[in-house]
Every structure is written in structure tokens, then in C-alpha cells.
Amino acid sequence: MVDDAPAWLLFIVSLLLILGGVLALTGGVGLLRLSNFYQRTHAPSLPATLGIGCVLIASMLFFSVTSGRFVLHELLITMAVLLSAPVTAMMLNRAAIERDRRQYREDAPVPPGRPIKASPTGERNE
């Protein structure tokens, strides 16, 4: 199948796959390098949005061109991931805030409302 594919297609598809792979790697490295839970909730959103987007566009392009018809069911995967990943991030974040408040941590975020001020988490290590 790969042998029949035109060169331009292979070029675009491999570029997209590499980009997707790099984004997945970045997400993984982020889990290691970021220093606390709240920061780490940001790392998986890289592969979950753009990373998976690149891989699925590559897949749609490749199979659409090589099989000569539109292959679109990857859109369903995109949708499922796009719908579930944000909800997961939000639930994890909410749970962590609740945990912090129950433990009376001093750096637990103050509930929003007046006065509006930021609660930094940059120096926190855990």
C-alpha cells in the first residue's frame, strides 16, 4: 500500500506523524518536568488536542488517497477524544483543589470572587 502512494502524500503524512509523535513525547516529558499537580494537568492536553489531530489527519489523508474514496471515520475518534479530554482535565483539577482545601493547605487556591487576585503555583514542588 505504501509503495503505491505518491511521494507528496508520504511526505505530508510522515511530517504530520512526526509532529504528532513529538507532541505526545512533549506531553510525557511535561509530566516529568512540571513540578506540581496543577501544572501537570496541562501536559496531557498537548497530545489530546493537537497531537491526536495530526495523527488522525495523517490517517485520513493517507487512506483517502490510497483507497480512492473519502475515509472519514477518524473524525469520530477526534470527537470522542476532544469531548472527553477536557472533561477529564477539569474533573482532576477540581478534585485536587478539593483535596487541598480539605487539608487546609496554605497554598490552596482561594475561592474566586472579590477581591480578584491570582494564587501562584509556580514555586510549589510535590
Next chain:
Amino acid sequence: MRAWLPFPLQSAFLFCMWLLLNQSLAVPHVLFALIAAWFLPWWLRGLQPIRAQQVRKPKVIVVLFFHVLWDIVISAWAVSVVIWGPAWRRQHSGFMTIPLDMESMHGQAVLACIINSTPGTVWAEFTDDRRYLMIHVLDLRDEDAWRTLIKERYERPLMEIFGS
């Protein structure tokens, strides 16, 4: 009509999804798609989701969609820079509060999806009176810029779309 087909859009969506899953337009698949598209929304009508009163301005929807796509790409880059960059880049995260003017529940739900799917920002808390939103930002060096971004770029078009 309402009783038999409570959510026409949802039905249309299920119909397309079923056919996409099967990757076929053969008669039995279309038949099953029709049955699923009619039965599932009708069966689940008891959940009684609250309807958006009206969804307006398709042009604004399209523009907002492409803005969000673009912002996902840009902020993916920004988050990658924070992750791979020097340690001081990772010390500026924090929670920030944004006062919301939007009252539409559906608009708020879409805003939550937008904020969570752009890397670098996560929805953290929403007050009970639904007026103040707290988000966690990975690179919180310019609080006002984030506030302007969310209010001007996302909230305003959403208020136009959902009308309040």
C-alpha cells in the same frame, strides 16, 4: 413532532455517526442508522436536557471555531516551550479569576470546552452564582492579557451566539 422526535439535530448526528462507524451506505446500515437515530434520543428524552433558547449568527460560530483552532496550535507551541525550556519558565503558573458577564448556561459550557481544550489553561472553579470563573494557567505572567483574551476572544462571540 416534538413527542416523537424530541431532538432532531441529535438524531441527524447519530444517523451520520452510525454510518461513519460502519463505513457503508448499504440498505441495512441505513435502516439501522434510522432506527438508532430515532430511538436513542426518544429513549433518553427523560434526561430532559435544557434547550438553548436560540443559537444565532452562524458567521460568528464559524469565526470562533477557526479562532479556537488557531489558538490550540499557538498555545500548544507555548506549552511546549514552557515544558522544554529552562526551569524559570515553569515557575509562573497560577490560578486566576475572571468575572463573567455571560449568563447563558450553554455559552458557559462551550466556554469550558474551549478553555480546557486549549493547552495551557484549565477550568478550575465556578462560583455558585455563576459570575466568577477561576482557571489555572501554566504561564501566568500577564494576568490581564489572559483576562482580555478570554473575555474578548471567547466570551463576547459566545454571548452573541447564545444571546446574553
